[in-house]
Amino acid sequence: MIRQYELVERVKSYDPETDENLLNRAYVFSMKAHGKQLRASGDPYFSHPLEVAGILTNMQLDCNTIVTALLHDTIEDTVATREQIEELFGEEIAKMVDGVTKLSKLEYVSENSKQAENFSKFLLAMSNDIRVLLVKLADRLHNMRTLHYIRKEEKRVRIARETLDIYAPLAERIGMQEVKEELEGLAFPYVYPEAYESIIKRLEYLHANTADIRDQVIRELEMLMEEAGIEAEVKGREKKPYSIWRKMTYRNVSLENQADILAFRIIVDDRETCYRALGAVHQKWQAVPGLFKDYISMPKPNGYQSLHTAVIGPQKNKIEIQIRSTEMDAVAEKGVAAHWTYKQHANSKEGAQFRWLQDLLEILEHSADPEEFLEHTKLAMYQDQVFCFTPKGELISLPRGATVVDFAYAVHTRIGDTCVGGKINGKPVQLRTILKNGDQVEILRSKAQHPSPTWLNFVITGKAKSAIRRFIRLQKKNEYIKLGRSILERSFLRESREFTQKSIGLAAKKLNMGGVDEVYEMVGKGELSDRKVLETVFPGIKLNGKDNNRPLNGADENGEKKKKNRSIPIRGLTPGLAVHLAECCHPLPGDRIVGISTTGKGIMVHTIDCDALEAYSETPEAWLDLSWAEQEEDLGFFVGRIEMLLDHEPGVLATVLNIVALERGNVSNIKFVERSPDLFRIELDIEIRDVKHLTSIITALRANERVNSVERAFS
Structure with missing residues (x-):
């Protein structure tokens, strides 16, 4: 365990002006607060925040971040309060400690929603100060290093999977390659044990056959740089097991065909020398077509810069070479943490590397519930990128497989909502067209356009999915409100009662609802009857009119058939x-x-x-x-026909039939007009009372997110 003076000396070694007194007070406060608490390993609990602080000193982070690390579990796991920490250590540190707190005392419906809710709250705190994320990543890293002490296998797997799904991608997003790779390496054996064992065995076999090649390539690269008059450091590295497995799984590339299992890094003084070194390498060895990437002129969203090339090297082996400057190498390994060393702007959120954070905040705002947010967040964070340009030359990075609609939403939500088409490199294309690296994309818009549910069949970014689903939910809600109001207006008229907003507001208050719109929505959904609303507004009322929602089979309230005049009115x-x-x-x-x-x-x-x-x-x-002719009595049913376009998914037809039944309609015939892998078109003949009844059914169907379109058919 790091001693108090050792921690202070570590920080002073890179920040001589650090507040030594503040560090000492935080050390003592945390040690006393955690007292005799023990970890699963049997070590004193205080060893954990101390190790987290130690990890952050290796990143050379500022004094306030180290203090936050020492205090990060005190609010959650001890009697200490946020107010106490603010009083003793200041508002800035209190905010960061509060942001890192896991909020585990809150109860949620499921483990997934608990995880999602914690993550969304953590994201909001992180958006105000990126150092909150750095402390959280260091916290997770130490927990993963000691994961084997947890007895329950199920809990170990859950924590490891959460690490792969959330924290490793977050580390990658801010460029912390070392942390990302260690998190993945620690989690991989727990989540995919068989795959891990298989890859480790195959790597051991490759080690035995590539050790000589590795040393030979390093020697030749050093000689090559010396001959070109370039001062350079040459390193060899091996691709990590989890990265190999991901490439095998998601790109279907066998281990033997991965050129970067053994990769070599040339580190030079500056940007210009990177290109000189690249020229020397390509003069020496033949480049492999299609594998050159210039991340210096076109950096990744997390700020990563480097030249990547693959060449046919010694003994005809395909090898990958990365060329970067000293500063680029530091940023590549330490990510945003490296800015404290090179640029000294600890609180900066400027620049393209933080645009993803604003996208996640927008997803959080638009998501219906924490679990949906978590789903979209995972989509937003995975990194296999394509780079495209707006007509003005702005660079937009997207996941591989992204479409024109994904691009539109990446530029701005309003542009995505109103896009009707696109042009790629000046040529008109469909909205579902998949983008390629270097494409210049122009979005065509219309004020009359709205997001279509069919877009969900091909968009892949979390931001696009979130915005489309938000619009569908809002449209669905509005349809229910409109339908519910119509039902209540008819019911009040039937009972000779005045229909007013005030009366519905009174019902909302008595029924403990949020307002008149919620009453309309519940009535439209069929979750609240018009009769109940009338009885709530007018206690003791004797309802003598016919029920708006009675069945169309001609039965009375007792289910007995009535004999009626069936003449057409x-x-x-x-x-x-x-x-x-x-x-x-x-x-x-x-x-x-x-x-x-x-x-x-x-x-x-x-x-x-x-x-x-x-x-x-x-x-x-x-x-x-x-x-x-107007008739006082209901003469039974008539047949109306509608045409629908539905998602081709299990259970969708049952959903449609259930909606029709809830609206007191009866399907008498179904005709399948058209089928495709994603959609199918059907015609329904429905027994209904009149046009208004058919309109109510169509409105209810349009409100369902699995129904892409529904119209009355006349043929």
Whole structure:
């Protein structure tokens, strides 16, 4: 365990002006606060914050960050309070300690939602000061180093998986390659033990056959740099097991075909010398086409800069070489932490390397619940990038496989919401077109456009998925509100009661709801009956009208069939003539209608805009001006037809039928019109009362996120 004076000396070695008194006070406060607490290993608990502080001194972080590390578990695991820490150590340190706190005392529905909620709160704190993330990563790193002391295998696997899913990608996002690789290396054996054992065995075999090659390449590169008059340090490194496994899994590249299992790094003084060194390497050995990458002129989002090339080296072996300056190498290994050494701007969040953080905050704002946020966050953090440009030359980095819509949302949410098309390198393309490195992308927009649910079938970025789902949720909610208001207006009218916002507001208050819109939404969803609302607004009311939502099978409240006059309620008919409702347009009460008189067939009733009427345009004598008669009694059901475009997923048809049933409709026929791997189109014939009833069903269907489109069909 690091002693008090040793910790102070470490910090003073790179920051002679550090506040020694502050460090000593934090050391003593944390040691006393944790008292006799023990870790799973049996060590004093205080050893943990001390080791976290030690990890951060290796990154040469400022005094306040080291103090935060010493105190980071005191609020959660001891009797210390945030107010006490603020009083003793200042507001800045108190905020950082509060940001790192795990919030484990909060209870959530599931382990996943607990993890997601903690992460979202942590992200908000991190957005104010990136040092919060550095402390959290050091905290996780030490916990992973001691993970084997935890007895329950299930808990070890859960912590390791969380490390791979969240903390290693976060370390990569801020360029901390050393921390990222160690986290992955520690987690890999717990999450994928069989894959780990297999790769380790194959690497041991390769070691035995490549040791001589490694030393030979280093010697030749050193001689090559010397001949070119370039002062350089040459290193050899081996790709880590988890990185090898990811490449094998996600890119389907076998271990033997990975050129960078053995990689070599040439470190020179400055940017210009990097390109001179590259020229010398390519003069010596033949370059492998397609494997050169210039991350100096086009840095990664986390600030990483380097030249990457693959060449056919000694003994015809394919090897990877990285060329970078001394400063680039420090940033590549320590990421944002290196800025404290080179630029001394501890609180800076400027620059492209922090744009991803703003994207995550936007995802957090738009997500419906913590688990959805966690899903989108994972999508947003994985790094296999393509680099594209706006027409003005701004660089946009996206995950490989991203589409035009993903690009639009990466530029700005409003641009994504209103995009109708795109141009890649000046040529018009579809929204689902996948982008390639170096593409210049122009987004075509329309104010009338809105996000489409079908976009979820091809977008891959967390930001795009989050924004589209947010719009769908809002649209769905608005549809339910509109439907619920319509139902209540009819119910109040039926009972001869005045419908006002004030009366619905009163019902909302009595029912402990958030407001009138929530009442409308619940009624529209079918989770609150119009009868209940009426009884809440008018206690003791005797409801004598018919139920708006009664079934259409002609049964009474006891389920017994009623005998009714089934004559069609149409004005303008000559008594005794046979009347038929046309199957081409399925006219319903509420539609504008006309009749066509046909010898021997009687009157055929069509909607006024039915395409079949064109056949009678030159025989005006056959036309009859008709209208629906008002009826006090419900005469039963009519058939309406709708056409729908649905996601091709298990259970979607059952969802549709359930919605129709909840709206008191009855499906009498289903026709599959078109199928594709992603979507299918169907026609439904539904028994309903009138146009308003059909409209209510269509509205409810449109509100479901698995329904891409639904329209009334007239043929």
